[in-house]
Amino acid sequence: MYAVYWLIASAVFLLIEILTLGLTSIWFAGGAVVAAIAALFGVPFLVQMLLFIVVTCLLFALTRPVAKRYLNNRVQKTNTDALIGQTALVKETINNMESKGYVQLNGQDWTARSAEAGEIIPAGCEVVVKEIQGVKLIVEREV
Numbered sequence: 001m002y003a004v005y006w007l008i009a010s011a012v013f014l015l016i017e018i019l020t021l022g023l024t025s026i027w028f029a030g031g032a033v034v035a036a037i038a039a040l041f042g043v044p045f046l047v048q049m050l051l052f053i054v055v056t057c058l059l060f061a062l063t064r065p066v067a068k069r070y071l072n073n074r075v076q077k078t079n080t081d082a083l084i085g086q087t088a089l090v091k092e093t094i095n096n097m098e099s100k101g102y103v104q105l106n107g108q109d110w111t112a113r114s115a116e117a118g119e120i121i122p123a124g125c126e127v128v129v130k131e132i133q134g135v136k137l138i139v140e141r142e143v
Contacts, residue, residue, distance in 0.1 A: 002045055006036030006052075023067050031056030080132050087126050087142060088112070094121040094139070103127060103137060112137045 013029035035052040043051075086105060094101030094114050101121070103112040114121055115130050115138050127139035 001039075002048060003036045003039035006032045006039055006048070010036065023064070027056045027059040027063070030059045083129050083137070084131065086129050088129060088137065088139065090121055090123050090125045090127055093123050094119075094127075103139060105129065105137070110137045111135060112139050114138075115140045 010029045010032035013025040013032060016025040017023070017029065031052040031054075034055040035048040038048045038051050039045075083105060088103035088105035088110070090101070090112070091104050091109060092100060092102040094103070094112050096113050096117060096119075099113075101112045101114070102109050104110075112127070113133075113136055119141070121127060121139070121141055126142040128142050129137050130140050131138045
């Protein structure tokens with residue numbers, strides 16, 4: 001009777017895996033299949049549970065590193081992350097003390113602040129984006 005429950009559990013874990021596509025429950029499905037096979041041979045329930053836990057952990061430990069290497073191997077930068085390191089043109093003098101300054105980057109105007117607290121960067125200079133804080137670009141004068 002426990003074999004049926006284990007097979008149902010395995011099917012549920014597989015369904016979750018199919019819906020999420022993130023290697024979230026495939027290991028549990030494998031553990032449940034092994035526990036179902038053990039149940040068919042009349043193995044006591046506590047041993048079935050132990051097999052389920054051990055097989056699940058083994059599958060996780062052995063396959064997760066391999067799967068991570070082949071899945072999501074490239075991190076996709078967000079639009080704002082892609083701006084870091086790019087060169088922008090100062091359109092309005094950047095002065096942190098007066099909270100002023102705009103740059104143009106990829107045809108868009110951005111509020112900008114200098115990475116150096118007291119540095120004033122005049123209009124017309126080229127700067128490099130070092131980080132993004134909210135909707136402000138933190139920049140340094142290009143060397």
